[in-house]
């Protein structure tokens with residue numbers, strides 16, 4: 001009998017995208033995921049980038065109805081009312097791949113290049129997380145499925161900080177200040193809490209895009 005030797009898979013190429021949309025948007029005043037920027041709902045912009053960079057995608061929300069038109073599967077928290085950590089827990093449990101790119105629904109300028117870069121990082125650590133000017137960005141990070149029981153324990157013990165989870169396990173840091181300018185990294189991790197945040201972020205985005213176009217035409 002011929003014995004076929006198979007190389008052990010140590011790294012799974014597949015990645016699941018999970019968009020957290022289970023929050024209350026109380027500071028924004030209406031569901032911020034659906035609010036349009038340049039005519040496109042914020043969540044649609046995120047969906048389009050994640051479709052390109054993941055094999056599976058879902059939205060983690062309290063109610064599926066507002067997201068029907070986007071054609072993306074909606075899953076619910078198993079522990080409702082426990083914040084983003086519960087969204088991560090539901091995502092890890094539902095994911096068919098070994099790792100989940102977790103993203104908040106209020107990061108409208110998610111960078112295609114940054115997501116692709118993070119996806120390409122081979123790390124044995126269970127978390128790959130960006131470090132921006134503000135610090136670690138756990139709402140824009142990759143988590144491995146092996147974390148699911150740790151996450152559940154933390155939820156059950158009332159330890160709901162996502163950043164606390166990241167800091168408590170081995171994590172690979174992606175320093176945003178070391179990446180090329182055209183990755184728009186700081187914009188990618190910019191989150192929107194209020195209408196004023198949105199106005200400022202949109203102005204910043206428009207300026208970055210026009211500066212970049214000018215750089216390209218001058219080079």
Ligand SMILES: Nc1nc2c(ncn2[C@@H]2O[C@H](COP(=O)(O)OP(=O)(O)OP(=O)(O)O)[C@@H](O)[C@H]2O)c(=O)[nH]1
Nearest residue numbers: 020021022023024025026027060083084087104105
């Ligand atoms: N699945 C899930 N996502 C959540 C939950 N709480 C917050 N989120 C998401 O986590 C991200 C960050 O949420 P925040 O902006 O801090 O909170 P928010 O409730 O959306 O907004 P505020 O009411 O203004 O605090 C957003 O994408 C939220 O939709 C939750 O309990 N479950």
